[in-house]
Amino acid sequence: MIPIAFDNSYARLPPRFFAAVAPTPVRAPRLIRLNAPLASQLGLDPDWLKGPEGVAMLSGNDVPAGATPIATAYAGHQFGSFTPQLGDGRAILLGELIDRRGKRHDLQLKGAGPTPFSRRGDGRAALGQVLREYIVSEAMAALGVPTTRALAAALTGETVRRETLLPGALLTRVASSHVRIGTFQFFAARGDVEALRLLADHVIARHYPDCAGEDRYLALLEAVIAAQAGLVAQWLAIGFIHGVMNTDNMSIAGETIDYGPCAFMDAYHPATVFSSIDEHGRYAFGNQPPIARWNLARLAEALLPLLADDQDKAVSIAQDALDRFDAEFQAQLIERFRRKLGLATQEADDFELVRALLDTMQRGEADFTLVFQHLSEEAGQSESADTCRNLFADPTKFDVWESRWRQRLLREPTSAEARRDAMLRVNPLFIPRNHRVEAAIEAAVEHDDLAPFELLLEVLAKPFDAQPGLEDYARPPAVHERVVATFCGT
Ligand code: AMP
Ligand code: MG
Numbered sequence: 001m002i003p004i005a006f007d008n009s010y011a012r013l014p015p016r017f018f019a020a021v022a023p024t025p026v027r028a029p030r031l032i033r034l035n036a037p038l039a040s041q042l043g044l045d046p047d048w049l050k051g052p053e054g055v056a057m058l059s060g061n062d063v064p065a066g067a068t069p070i071a072t073a074y075a076g077h078q079f080g081s082f083t084p085q086l087g088d089g090r091a092i093l094l095g096e097l098i099d100r101r102g103k104r105h106d107l108q109l110k111g112a113g114p115t116p117f118s119r120r121g122d123g124r125a126a127l128g129q130v131l132r133e134y135i136v137s138e139a140m141a142a143l144g145v146p147t148t149r150a151l152a153a154a155l156t157g158e159t160v161r162r163e164t165l166l167p168g169a170l171l172t173r174v175a176s177s178h179v180r181i182g183t184f185q186f187f188a189a190r191g192d193v194e195a196l197r198l199l200a201d202h203v204i205a206r207h208y209p210d211c212a213g214e215d216r217y218l219a220l221l222e223a224v225i226a227a228q229a230g231l232v233a234q235w236l237a238i239g240f241i242h243g244v245m246n247t248d249n250m251s252i253a254g255e256t257i258d259y260g261p262c263a264f265m266d267a268y269h270p271a272t273v274f275s276s277i278d279e280h281g282r283y284a285f286g287n288q289p290p291i292a293r294w295n296l297a298r299l300a301e302a303l304l305p306l307l308a309d310d311q312d313k314a315v316s317i318a319q320d321a322l323d324r325f326d327a328e329f330q331a332q333l334i335e336r337f338r339r340k341l342g343l344a345t346q347e348a349d350d351f352e353l354v355r356a357l358l359d360t361m362q363r364g365e366a367d368f369t370l371v372f373q374h375l376s377e378e379a380g381q382s383e384s385a386d387t388c389r390n391l392f393a394d395p396t397k398f399d400v401w402e403s404r405w406r407q408r409l410l411r412e413p414t415s416a417e418a419r420r421d422a423m424l425r426v427n428p429l430f431i432p433r434n435h436r437v438e439a440a441i442e443a444a445v446e447h448d449d450l451a452p453f454e455l456l457l458e459v460l461a462k463p464f465d466a467q468p469g470l471e472d473y474a475r476p477p478a479v480h481e482r483v484v485a486t487f488c489g490t
C-alpha cells in the first residue's frame with residue numbers, strides 16, 4: 001500500500017461539524033476513467049490508483065490509511081426555501097491532501113452509500129450523472145473557470161433505482177474544500193456562534209489567509225462576495241448555466257461545485273433554462289448574478305453574530321458589503337467581455353457595445369460560443385468574412401453592430417494579429433455541447449460504450465485549439481439534436 005499523506009483539518013473540527021461514516025462497499029468495482037494528469041498534480045501515483053488497492057479506494061471498498069471518512073453537515077436554501085439540515089447524503093469526504101505546490105485539496109467520493117444525512121435517498125449516484133459531472137467539471141477546468149475536479153469514475157457493479165434501474169457509479173471529486181454557504185447557515189440556524197467562528201476561522205486559514213487580522217469576518221464576507229461575483233462573471237462569459245444555485249451548492253472558495261442539471265447554452269438567450277427541476281426559471285442563465293447576490297445575502301445573515309455585537313450595526317456592515325456586489329460583478333463582467341471582443345483599452349461605451357451584441361444575438365438566435373470564436377478569427381482581418389454574420393437569423397442587424405465594433409477597434413493600439421491571438425485564448429471553439437454530453441452518457445449507460453465519453457473528454461481538454469478532424473464537436477445541435485431538459489438523476 002502506497003501511503004497517501006492525508007492531513008484532515010476538517011475532521012479535526014468539533015464532532016458537530018460532521019458524521020463519521022465509512023463508504024459502503026460495492027459489489028463489483030470497475031474503474032472506467034482515471035484522470036492521470038490530475039493524479040500526478042496531487043502527488044498520487046496513477047499506476048497505483050489504477051491497481052487493485054487504488055480501485056478499492058476509488059470505489060469505497062477500502063479506506064486507505066490516514067483517511068478519516070466523514071459526511072459534512074450543512075443546511076441550505078433550495079429554490080428559495082430553507083432546510084436547516086441537508087448535509088452530505090451521498091458523498092463521503094475521505095480526507096485532505098496537499099499537492100506538489102503546497103495547495104490543500106479535499107478528496108471526496110460521490111455516490112459512496114448512505115450517511116446519517118441521506119434522509120430517504122440511497123446515497124448512491126447513477127452513471128449518467130457521474131459522467132456529466134466528470135465531463136463538465138473537467139471542461140470548466142480547461143476553460144480556466146474555478147471548479148471542483150474529477151479524479152476518477154468507477155462503476156459499482158450494482159444498479160440504482162431512479163425512474164428506472166440504472167448502473168450505479170462513483171465519482172472521486174477533488175475540491176479546494178466542500179464548505180458551502182449552507183455550511184454557515186447550518187450553524188447560524190442553530191444559534192451556534194462558537195461553531196460559526198470556528199468555521200469562519202477554518203475558511204480564512206484555508207482559503208483567504210489575507211483576511212486574517214482585524215475585522216477578519218467582514219474581510220471574509222467581502223472576499224467571498226468578490227470570489228463569487230468573479231465566478232458568475234466567468235460563467236456568463238462562456239454561456240454556462242449551473243442549474244441549481246441553491247445556497248448549499250455555492251462553494252465558499254468560489255469554485256463551481258455540484259454539477260447537476262447544468263448545461264452550456266447554444267443560441268444566446270438570457271432566459272435559457274435546461275434543468276427539469278427549475279420550473280420557474282429561478283436559475284436561468286441571465287438570473288445567475290442576482291441569485292448569486294441573494295445567496296450571498298444569506299451568507300451575510302449567517303455571519304451577522306460575528307460582524308458586530310450590536311445587531312443593527314452588524315446588519316448595516318453586512319448591507320454595505322452586499323451593496324458592493326453589483327459594482328464588483330459588473331467590473332468583472334465587462335473585463336471578461338472586453339477581452340472577448342479584443343479590447344485591450346477601456347472606453348465608457350464598451351458595456352453598451354457588449355449589450356448591443358448580446359441583444360443582436362438574442363434576436364438573431366445566434367450561437368453564443370461560435371459568434372465570439374468567429375469574431376476572433378475575423379479580428380485578424382480588415383474585411384469581414386461571412387462566417388460570423390451567417391450565424392444570425394438576420395445578418396444585416398449583425399452588420400450594423402460589426403461596423404460599430406470595427407470603428408472601436410481602430411482606437412486600439414494592438415495589431416490585428418495580436419488581437420486575434422488574444423481573442424482566441426479567451427473564446428473557446430469547443431464547449432460541452434448538451435447533445436454531445438447526452439450522446440456520451442447514452443452510449444455508456446445503454447451500450448456500455450465509453451468511447452464517445454473518452455473522445456469528448458479529449459476534445460474538451462483543449463477547448464481553444466483547432467482540432468483537425470474533430471470540427472463537428474464545435475457544431476451547435478441541429479433541430480432534431482437539441483436537448484431541452486437536463487436531469488439531476490438523484
Ligand atoms: P443536490 O442535488 O446536490 O443539491 O443535493 C441536495 C441534497 O440531497 C444534499 O443534501 C444531498 O446529499 C442529498 N441527496 C441527493 N441525492 C441523494 C441520494 N441519492 N441519496 C441521499 N441523499 C441525496
Ligand atoms: Mg449539492
